[in-house]
Amino acid sequence: MSDVNDIALSVRNLKTFFYTNNRCNKAVNGVSFDVKKGKTLCIVGESGCGKSVTAATIMQLLPTLSRIEEGEIIFQKDDKKINIEKLEKNGKEMRAIRGSDIAMIFQDPMTALNPVYTVGFQISENLKYHTTLNKKQIREKCISLLSDMGIPLPEQRIDEYPHSYSGGMRQRAMIAMAMACNPKILIADEPTTALDVTIQAQIFELMDKLKQENDTAIILITHDMGVVAELADNVAVMYMGNIVEAGTADDVLRRPTHPYTKALLESVPVLGRGKDQDINPIKGSTPDPYNRPVGCQFAPRCNWKTESCDVMPEIQQINETHQIRCHKYEQFFESYNE
Amino acid sequence: MAKSSLDKKFDKIREREESKSFSTKKRSRIVSKFVNNRLAVFGLIIFSIILLATIFAPLLSPYDPMRVDLRSMRQSPSLDHWFGTDNTGRDVFTRVLFGGRVSIFIGLGSAILSALVGIAIGCYAGYKGGWIDLIALRVSEIFMSFPQIILVLLLVSITGQSLFNLMAIFILTGWGGMYRLARARMLSLREEEYVQALRSFGLSTFTICYKHMLPNALSPIMVNITLSTAMFILTEAGLSFLGLGVPLNIPTWGNILNVAQDILVLQNYWWMWGPVGIVISVFVLCVNFIGDGLRDSTDPSQQG
Amino acid sequence: MITYIIQRLFIFFPMLLVISFLVYLGLELAPGDAVSHMISPELASTITAEQLNAMREAYGLNQSFLKRYWLWLISMIQGDMGYSMAGGVAISEIMAKTIPATLELSIVALIFSTIIGCSLGVISALKRGSGTDNSLTVAGMAGVSIPEFFFGLVAILLFAIELRWLPVGGRLLPHYETVWDRIPNIVLPSMVLALMMTAGAMRYARSSMLDVLAREFITTARSKGMPEWRINILHGFRVALTPVVVLIGFRLPLLIGGSTIIEQVYQWPGIGSMFIRSVRASDYPLVMTISLMYVFVVLTASLIIDVLTALIDPRVRLGKE
Numbered sequence: 001m002s003d004v005n006d007i008a009l010s011v012r013n014l015k016t017f018f019y020t021n022n023r024c025n026k027a028v029n030g031v032s033f034d035v036k037k038g039k040t041l042c043i044v045g046e047s048g049c050g051k052s053v054t055a056a057t058i059m060q061l062l063p064t065l066s067r068i069e070e071g072e073i074i075f076q077k078d079d080k081k082i083n084i085e086k087l088e089k090n091g092k093e094m095r096a097i098r099g100s101d102i103a104m105i106f107q108d109p110m111t112a113l114n115p116v117y118t119v120g121f122q123i124s125e126n127l128k129y130h131t132t133l134n135k136k137q138i139r140e141k142c143i144s145l146l147s148d149m150g151i152p153l154p155e156q157r158i159d160e161y162p163h164s165y166s167g168g169m170r171q172r173a174m175i176a177m178a179m180a181c182n183p184k185i186l187i188a189d190e191p192t193t194a195l196d197v198t199i200q201a202q203i204f205e206l207m208d209k210l211k212q213e214n215d216t217a218i219i220l221i222t223h224d225m226g227v228v229a230e231l232a233d234n235v236a237v238m239y240m241g242n243i244v245e246a247g248t249a250d251d252v253l254r255r256p257t258h259p260y261t262k263a264l265l266e267s268v269p270v271l272g273r274g275k276d277q278d279i280n281p282i283k284g285s286t287p288d289p290y291n292r293p294v295g296c297q298f299a300p301r302c303n304w305k306t307e308s309c310d311v312m313p314e315i316q317q318i319n320e321t322h323q324i325r326c327h328k329y330e331q332f333f334e335s336y337n338e
Numbered sequence: 339m340a341k342s343s344l345d346k347k348f349d350k351i352r353e354r355e356e357s358k359s360f361s362t363k364k365r366s367r368i369v370s371k372f373v374n375n376r377l378a379v380f381g382l383i384i385f386s387i388i389l390l391a392t393i394f395a396p397l398l399s400p401y402d403p404m405r406v407d408l409r410s411m412r413q414s415p416s417l418d419h420w421f422g423t424d425n426t427g428r429d430v431f432t433r434v435l436f437g438g439r440v441s442i443f444i445g446l447g448s449a450i451l452s453a454l455v456g457i458a459i460g461c462y463a464g465y466k467g468g469w470i471d472l473i474a475l476r477v478s479e480i481f482m483s484f485p486q487i488i489l490v491l492l493l494v495s496i497t498g499q500s501l502f503n504l505m506a507i508f509i510l511t512g513w514g515g516m517y518r519l520a521r522a523r524m525l526s527l528r529e530e531e532y533v534q535a536l537r538s539f540g541l542s543t544f545t546i547c548y549k550h551m552l553p554n555a556l557s558p559i560m561v562n563i564t565l566s567t568a569m570f571i572l573t574e575a576g577l578s579f580l581g582l583g584v585p586l587n588i589p590t591w592g593n594i595l596n597v598a599q600d601i602l603v604l605q606n607y608w609w610m611w612g613p614v615g616i617v618i619s620v621f622v623l624c625v626n627f628i629g630d631g632l633r634d635s636t637d638p639s640q641q642g
Numbered sequence: 643m644i645t646y647i648i649q650r651l652f653i654f655f656p657m658l659l660v661i662s663f664l665v666y667l668g669l670e671l672a673p674g675d676a677v678s679h680m681i682s683p684e685l686a687s688t689i690t691a692e693q694l695n696a697m698r699e700a701y702g703l704n705q706s707f708l709k710r711y712w713l714w715l716i717s718m719i720q721g722d723m724g725y726s727m728a729g730g731v732a733i734s735e736i737m738a739k740t741i742p743a744t745l746e747l748s749i750v751a752l753i754f755s756t757i758i759g760c761s762l763g764v765i766s767a768l769k770r771g772s773g774t775d776n777s778l779t780v781a782g783m784a785g786v787s788i789p790e791f792f793f794g795l796v797a798i799l800l801f802a803i804e805l806r807w808l809p810v811g812g813r814l815l816p817h818y819e820t821v822w823d824r825i826p827n828i829v830l831p832s833m834v835l836a837l838m839m840t841a842g843a844m845r846y847a848r849s850s851m852l853d854v855l856a857r858e859f860i861t862t863a864r865s866k867g868m869p870e871w872r873i874n875i876l877h878g879f880r881v882a883l884t885p886v887v888v889l890i891g892f893r894l895p896l897l898i899g900g901s902t903i904i905e906q907v908y909q910w911p912g913i914g915s916m917f918i919r920s921v922r923a924s925d926y927p928l929v930m931t932i933s934l935m936y937v938f939v940v941l942t943a944s945l946i947i948d949v950l951t952a953l954i955d956p957r958v959r960l961g962k963e
Contacts, residue, residue: 017348017352019347019348019351019352022351023351023355024348024351024352024354024355024356059865061861061864061865064344067345067348069352090864090869090870094867095867095868095869096867097867098864098865098866098867099865099866099867099868100867103865103866104862104865106858106861106862108858111857111858111859112858112859112861112862113859113862114859114862114863114877114881115859115881116880116881116884116954117880125863125866125868126866126867129866129867129868130867174862177866290355377780479657480657480660480661480664482895483657483661483937483940483941484895484933484936484937484940485895485896485898485899485936485940486895486896486899487899487900487902487903488898488899488902488917488932488933488936489933491902491917491918491921491929492668492921492929492930492933494921495921495924495926495929496668496671568786568787572787572789575789575791575792576789576790576791576903579789579791579903580903580906580918581922582918582921582922595789595791595792598795601810604795604798604799604803605799605803608799611795612796615788615789615792615795615796618789618792619784619787619788619789619792620787622787622788622789623783623784623787623788625787626783626786626787627783630783
């Protein structure tokens with residue numbers, strides 16, 4: 001039962017195309033999903049499937065040689081609906097949303113933070129532009145943010161530069177920066193790929209805490225199924241610019257129906273199973289985006305491909321929460337009903 | 339919302355893509371990038387024209403660049419004398435052509451020779467390290483502590499003026515740049531795996547250094563040579579203009595400009611110095627276009 | 643920070659010492675010596691070997707090379723730079739008279755070229771690929787291709803002779819009283835000198851800016867909802883500045899060297915035109931001493947640039963990262 005008021009962001013049939021080197025790359029080719037308040041949506045997929053592009057599109061942070069081709073991004077601000085795709089890319093309205101309503105954290109905190117300004121300065125920029133606090137209040141808020149994120153000695157750290165922070169601390173500082181104005185949606189683009197596994201756990205714990213305390217909706221982009229298992233409330237599996245399967249974490253992880261999802265789950269080696277476990281890589285490799293297969297993008301690598309797969313499957317609802325893009329989903333799903 | 343020109347461009351690309359009208363020619367990426375750089379191609383054409391004109395100078399002009407003809411002094415440009423005549427009746431156009439031979443020879447020759455010296459030392463020093471490297475480094479630092487013109491003038495005052503001396507001085511002051519470049523490349527390539535492999539095969543230092551590692555450093559070297567050529571031509575022009583470069587009896591572009599030091603000539607006889615200056619500027623500009631084009635097309639990090 | 647400066651000074655002084663030694667060696671190897679240059683041609687035919695020797699003895703020229711070098715070094719440090727061949731004027735006096743003129747010219751050119759060059763470079767980067775960018779790039783290349791003295795001559799012809807807006811050359815006229823009087827004279831030479839530096843600064847600023855604008859932290863800044871101008875200047879330009887400062891510093895020797903020719907063209911009484919005069923006259927002591935001074939300036943400039951870099955970029959301060 002998805003109550004409309006539960007939804008923070010709604011993406012409908014989004015298409016984002018890239019136009020570099022005089023070619024057209026359909027990076028995101030018809031993607032739809034909902035982001036619910038206070039819940040984590042994990043977007044999973046291999047590199048190049050378009051998940052980061054989707055995130056960038058939501059914030060209108062696309063590079064110059066690209067554009068939103070079609071579709072809608074509907075942001076629920078209080079009781080108003082705002083169509084993000086209709087806003088001017090760096091216009092006043094969009095900028096008001098960025099940072100204060102929707103915020104983003106990036107993969108590598110070392111390169112994502114400006115090396116010549118103190119951490120405090122960079123956090124305070126956010127507050128300066130979206131709130132009416134004075135200088136002293138801003139500084140206090142920065143210190144409390146850093147301490148909330150678990151950074152020791154925040155009064156000292158606030159005046160230090162990014163390169164004197166450790167990797168995990170930098171990411172916490174970035175999260176502090178993103179959460180400064182208490183955004184309704186936090187987009188995290190592979191936030192722990194550049195960090196140690198132990199730090200990874202801490203960061204995710206932090207994000208979970210924020211979600212619960214502030215009712216923030218989180219869009220977590222990752223290629224790591226383990227992370228999905230840990231954190232996701234809802235999952236969307238992407239492949240070559242489309243969502244092939246989506247639903248609650250339970251739906252997708254316990255009853256994976258799309259061949260790609262199944263293959264992804266099977267290809268993850270399990271810690272503790274020993275060296276003789278079967279490692280099942282997915283056969284073939286992702287196609288050249290400029291030379292795509294016709295119809296279902298996964299067909300060339302799929303073990304159950306038939307002639308009908310030459311036509312791109314539509315999104316079908318298996319049940320209320322579980323969606324899929326596959327012609328043969330019924331026969332796959334049957335096995336779960338037994 | 340009205341469609342911007344960028345939008346229209348995108349629409350065209352998308353149409354083309356969807357109708358699959360795409361040729362995937364496998365031309366060498368470097369060559370096609372260069373050819374697409376209109377400035378570079380333009381530069382190459384004009385450069386070649388001027389170069390060939392100077393090489394075939396005797397065919398292009400009936401006059402002797404050295405022959406004094408006091409009856410035709412200071413004539414303004416005409417059909418007989420395309421650039422007019424100078425203070426002693428010599429045809430300026432011919433002098434420009436013949437002067438070009440010397441100037442280009444000095445510029446290009448010094449650039450190539452100083453590159454050879456710099457690369458030879460740099461490769462070896464960068465690869466081997468040790469005291470050769472240390473000495474070469476300090477020596478090149480010393481040379482680099484002087485502004486180039488000052489160093490050149492200094493050496494000219496000690497050795498005296500001659501064509502040969504000038505080129506020797508240019509090479510002496512110029513090898514440092516190429517040395518550092520080659521050395522830096524060597525240092526970074528030295529740690530590559532294929533070098534370790536070559537070493538384990540027992541190949542001599544000489545072979546590894548010059549036969550295997552050098553080709554990888556070729557593109558920045560080429561770019562550097564073109565830019566050095568530009569610099570040397572300008573330096574020679576400046577020195578000869580002052581009368582401190584190539585001896586005045588040999589025509590060079592700079593020497594021809596020497597007469598412009600006289601304010602009377604400057605004001606009244608523009609053809610004696612104007613066209614030469616323009617020729618130098620155009621030639622050096624073309625060399626710069628080519629160098630830039632080379633740099634852009636061989637630089638792997640450039641995007642479309 | 644202090645340790646950083648001390649480290650740099652450790653390189654500075656030995657380098658200066660080595661070069662001063664080479665300079666003095668050059669003086670030694672040059673044809674003739676102090677005495678032979680002091681004698682006019684008429685006297686040379688009548689003077690005897692004993693008299694020459696006596697003169698050499700008096701001037702201490704018969705001591706060993708190293709001893710003379712040492713004495714020369716000491717007196718240099720104390721400010722006594724010896725005497726010029728032509729006219730026997732104290733070199734220190736010559737320096738004192740001419741250096742201010744060159745400084746004036748160089749500093750004006752440096753300020754102009756840096757400000758204009760950086761601004762144009764940044765504009766070029768922000769409007770990448772547009773008509774503005776392309777024309778500026780080509781203009782920049784033209785700027786480094788035209789021989790500066792040629793440009794200087796054309797400028798004289800146009801502005802001084804034909805249009806009569808500005809004087810033909812020289813620095814001071816007897817009736818000049820205030821600073822404002824002197825401005826017309828400095829315009830042409832400094833602008834011509836600035837030309838080449840501007841083109842260089844523009845190119846570096848553009849490529850550095852493009853480089854920085856592609857970096858992640860720019861996207862981060864944008865994701866916070868900052869306006870474009872703030873992103874471009876505070877985040878973009880601020881970080882792009884460091885390499886630009888370094889690169890401009892590398893070009894300083896060119897500025898110093900370039901002033902020689904321009905001074906000659908515009909009859910500007912600076913150390914550059916003095917240097918050329920001394921080369922023409924084979925006035926070796928003057929040639930060598932001025933060269934040494936140039937080296938001193940270049941080394942000092944490098945030192946200053948290094949310190950500036952450390953100030954601007956906190957990463958350098960705490961040791962390379």
